[in-house]
Amino acid sequence: MPDAFALIKPRRIETNNTNMKINSTLSPNFSAPESSSTLLKNRFSMVCRCIMFLSLTLGFSAGLNAQNLSEVISNLKSELSKNPDDKKRASIYSDLTWYYASVSVDSALSYGKKAISATEKLQDSVMLAQVYSDLGAVHFRNNDFKNSEKNYLKSYQIRKKQKNAAGIAKLNNNLASVYQSSFQ
Numbered sequence: 001m002p003d004a005f006a007l008i009k010p011r012r013i014e015t016n017n018t019n020m021k022i023n024s025t026l027s028p029n030f031s032a033p034e035s036s037s038t039l040l041k042n043r044f045s046m047v048c049r050c051i052m053f054l055s056l057t058l059g060f061s062a063g064l065n066a067q068n069l070s071e072v073i074s075n076l077k078s079e080l081s082k083n084p085d086d087k088k089r090a091s092i093y094s095d096l097t098w099y100y101a102s103v104s105v106d107s108a109l110s111y112g113k114k115a116i117s118a119t120e121k122l123q124d125s126v127m128l129a130q131v132y133s134d135l136g137a138v139h140f141r142n143n144d145f146k147n148s149e150k151n152y153l154k155s156y157q158i159r160k161k162q163k164n165a166a167g168i169a170k171l172n173n174n175l176a177s178v179y180q181s182s183f184q
Helices: 036-080 086-100 105-122 125-141 145-162 165-182
Strands: 012-015 020-023
Touching: 036 086, 086 105, 086 125, 105 125, 125 145, 125 165, 145 165
Parallel strands: none
Antiparallel strands: 012 020
């Protein structure tokens, strides 16, 4: 039996000035599977190929992401060493909090405290809400649900004052995850 991808001829595009039509036809050597067991075997084979492809792709991209993550952190630290203005410094601290969350919880928490301090001095409530949300995520990853909830609720209160519906919705979802994890 021919491979499933060989059964379909390539598409050809016919155009004129007024419209475009795409034709796709089955190959003349197409035949229906002989039995349901043959069909099941073919589907199983295709599923196995897909799983294998996804495993390899995700494994490869995870290595790249770890490499990219350390590169991003290095770039942010480099920007920090250039003595940026207060707004940029607070933003870098906030970003370092987020990116360190999957590398080093201690570093993420340290940069989170710096981000809170810098953001409070700027009186930037939008960034402050984001920092608290990021810290909630750091604590959640560390299975510290009490501190995760505390930070998410601080972010929630700020976003409620801002009438930030999208931010509130995300925090409701995050808080639901905290409560679900707390009771398991």
